Amino acid sequence: MPLDPLSAKFAALADPTRRAILARLALGETSVSKLAEPFDMSMPAVSKHLKVLERAGLIARGREAQWRPCRIEPEALKGVDDWLERYRKLWSERLDRLEVYLHELQARESKAGGKPPKPRSEEHKRDRRK
Amino acid sequence: MPLDPLSAKFAALADPTRRAILARLALGETSVSKLAEPFDMSMPAVSKHLKVLERAGLIARGREAQWRPCRIEPEALKGVDDWLERYRKLWSERLDRLEVYLHELQARESKAGGKPPKPRSEEHKRDRRK
DNA sequence: TCTATATTTAACTATTTGGTTATTTAACCA
C-alpha cells in the first residue's frame, strides 16, 4: 500500500493546497497554524496535507515548544526533475520532433506492412450510420 | 470536479503504470493493445489510464481504422517543468542553502521575539512521561 | 498544578480511483 517514492511525490504535488504550502515553505520554516491561515480549511485538514507532504519526503517537521516548524526538503524535488529529464528533449528542441516523427513513421510502417500512414480525412469515412 | 490543469498532470503522473505508458510513447505512437501488453491488467483498465493521461493533456489519441494510436504530448510536461523552476535553485546550488537558512533565521526570530533558534537536544526534554 | 495554545489523532462521511467482467461501438475483411 505504500506508494513508490516517485508516485508519492507526484501524488503529493497533485493538490493546489499542498503546492501552496510548498510555495510558502520555500520562503522559510513556518508553523502549522501560520501555514493554515490562508486556507478556508480546518487545522486537521492542513495537518493531513502536511503528513502527505512529509511521507513524500517533500517536507520535514521539527519540534520547537508546542510548535512544529515545517521546512521544505527541496532535494526531494530533484527526483521529479530527474524523471522529467527523459522527456525534456521531446519538447525543448525542434530537432527532436523530427526524431520522434521518424520513430512514429517506422513503428507505423512495420505494424501496417507498408500501408500509407495517411491521416484520416472526411472522404475516407464511408457508411457512417447514426 | 475538473482538477486544475497542473494538478491533473501531477495526478496523472502519480501512477507507475501511467508513467510506463508515457515512457513507451516517448519512443513513438503505439496502439492501445500494444501499450497494454506489458501490464498484468485488463484492457479496460489500460483504457482508463489512457483517459486520465488524455484529460491531463499528456497524450492524444488518433484514429486509424480500428486502432486508436496514442502519442505523447511532451509540451504538457513543460508545465510541470515550469512549476519546478521555482524550487530548482533550492536544491541545485549550495549558495542558495545559505539564502534559505537566512530566511528561516529571520522568520524564527521575528516570531519568537529574539528567542535563540537553538535546535532541541535531549537535555531540554524534561518530564516526558510515557 | 492548572490553564491556554499548537498540533495530532480518532472516528466518521462523501467522493475519487483503480481495478474487474460484460456489453457496445467502430472498423476491417471475406
Add this chain to the structure above:
DNA sequence: TGGTTAAATAACCAAATAGTTAAATATAGA
C-alpha cells in the same frame, strides 16, 4: 451481409482521499 478485431463504455466494487468535528497530547507559563 456476417464475422472478427480493437477499443471504449457500463455497471459494479474495494480502497484511498479529502474533508469534517470532537477528543487527545505536548508544551509553556501563571
